Amino acid sequence: MGKKEALLILLIVAVLGNAIGIKEEEEEEWWREREEEKFGSKERFLMVDSKKVIETEAGEMRVMRGPISRILDKAMHIGFITMEPKSLFVPQYLDSTLILFVRRGDVKVGLIYKDELAERRMKGGDVFRIPAGSVFYMVNVGEGQRLEIICSIDKSESLSYGTFQSFFVAGGKYPGSVLAGFDQDTLATAFNVSYTELRRILSRQRQGPIVYISDTESPRVWSKFLQVKDKARLSKVADNNEDGEESEKNKRWSWRKLMNSIFRNENRDKSKKITRTGKSPDSYNLYDKTPDFSNAYGWSVALDETEYHPLGHSGIGVYLVNLTAGSMMAPHVNPTAAEYGIVLRGTGTIQIVYPNGTSAMNAEVTEGDVFWIPRYFPFCQIASRTGPFEFFGFTTSSRKNRPQFLAGASSIFHTLRNMEMATAFDITEDDMERLLGAQYEAIILPSAEIAPPHKEEEKKRRKEEERREAETETETEWERERERERERERRVDEVVGSFGRNLVMGFA
Known part of the structure; x- marks a missing residue:
């Protein structure tokens, strides 16, 4: 095979590779648009x-x-x-x-x-x-x-x-x-x-x-x-x-x-x-089960095939969560299953996050509403301050679910606490320690400030945060400008000083 033929083949492969890459990007964009068309921008889940x-x-x-x-x-x-x-x-x-x-x-x-x-x-x-x-x-x-x-x-x-x-x-x-x-x-x-x-x-x-x-x-x-x-x-x-x-x-x-x-x-x-x-397996009562987790802010129960073997035949798990007024289930990820939830009592908010870190849904739900959480997607549930928030649901795996929590005293960041995590956030290790040590509760957390109904309070809080951020940014910019001015003065002094010394040396 001559050099021209080899060069032509490489050119074709490169063009096809680029075309395939573009096609994959177009398919991903098409999928995202279809998902957004199917579900409302705020309530797609x-x-x-x-x-x-x-x-x-x-x-x-x-x-x-x-x-x-x-x-x-x-x-x-x-x-x-x-x-x-x-x-x-x-x-x-x-x-x-x-x-x-x-x-x-x-x-x-x-x-x-x-x-x-x-x-x-x-x-x-x-x-x-x-x-x-x-x-x-x-x-x-x-x-x-x-x-x-x-x-x-x-x-x-x-x-x-x-x-x-x-x-x-x-x-x-x-x-x-x-x-x-x-x-x-x-x-x-x-x-x-x-x-x-x-x-x-x-x-x-x-x-x-x-x-x-x-x-x-x-x-x-x-x-x-x-x-x-x-x-x-x-x-x-x-x-x-x-x-x-x-x-x-x-x-x-x-x-x-x-x-x-x-x-x-x-x-x-x-x-x-x-x-x-008859011989059929018995039923299993969730209310009689000892909570898998419980604290002053609520409790949660999960039922899998190890405790109720009929679930293993369908590959479906069951769970029940009760949050006190104003509390929240800490942000977490289900690595093994998708999740369906039905609100049994009260009102609350469901927040879900896309893989790229943008908000997928932030919707208030009430009794009778049904929501679903895709596998791998980070999410949390927040109870209204008006009363308890109880929801029941199914998971698409009957095996023991091991959610990974992204906040709280049992979060994965405590397990990963090291110099690499601090570097990833571009903060010092002392800052990382302060961040992780501020929350003493695990899994179910107090969250009165963001619990609904909070629309007006949330607007005020965000405006206040934006005002403080703007002030901080202004102060930072002033400080940077002053630092630049000081740097210019220092350089001028160095130039003038050097010129003066050279002048004196010349006269000498």
Whole structure:
């Protein structure tokens, strides 16, 4: 290969390299612009896309759609379920895994777990996992109390492009049961009932996915449907071996147990209430857990797979934070997971920072608001001075989260305290020691000066700081000018002195 050809190839490579570099920069700029278009300049990390997916007289379910972003490692929706007293969320299975958190009230959750009916009676603060594809139901068993549940909706197993897809195993006209999609001959043969009985059962329900359970009207239709000709159905497996017969019997009877459990009288003797049946893992109560951190300014709780192993199947963690009025969770970074938060009580401020050190969001939030924090992005939460600030949420990792704090007595700067850090800030090591020694508290800090409501105070404070900075800058400039003047005088003196000495030497 000649020199000209080699030179031409090098030129082409250089041009292509520059083009690729420009393209990457353009893509980064395009991504940033799209992100800013998608989210408001001040509230881009708040989830505001809300959809009511269920609404009946007995309750509703609202879903906050998770953001679609390149900086988010796991897509997740947040669901809010409200059920009136003595109501039922009819049996169904979903194409998404749910992590339930009981915000308020008492609920009985039943689900098919390893071919058996498992029931759990849960109260406020309980966390429970319902796997995708598992048939479940929920009953509000609180006496005259509305049930409120917050849940994560994991889209990793979903078949749908929307929020999630329900497959109702029980229903009628509304909601429609998946049974109705089969041929009538097939269903009549499968259940060993007449066409008339089948049509009557599959056409009665019209109230929706969340319905009231009447105390006076027993569910005679379902009971009769489940009990019809049990002996005839069981006789069909008489020729099977004993193990096979037992297995098939358990599978069929698990469905019977499911329906009978839903519709049995809820006013039975209170002393005989069952809070646990079946093999399914128990729920876990966050309010009963000893705080992972606590001081005079608040407390925090984190739940991972080491303490509640069902979370490991979904790769999702749970946390709960309570800040006293005016306090703050110190600025920190989550190096292993993104974070979703739901404000349970009070008002506060969420501040998030871009990698380049500019503000990504500084927004006030109140009860019911949902926010998300990308992995690696520094952030902090600040409680209003009007009262406590409590928020609950999910993380996209079920492993133990080890946040790195950027301020406070346990910040990473205390670990990195050395000459290199002082040099990086362009300050002396004594200045670094004073900076780090000023804050005695760790993780949850007092922050009354910047706690909302603080808009007017913040404006005054900033104006005062700007005035002081301007005065300092003016004084500094004067001092620099005086120093320059002194330097000029010193040089003039040196020149004059040198000239005088030379003149005297010449005369001598």
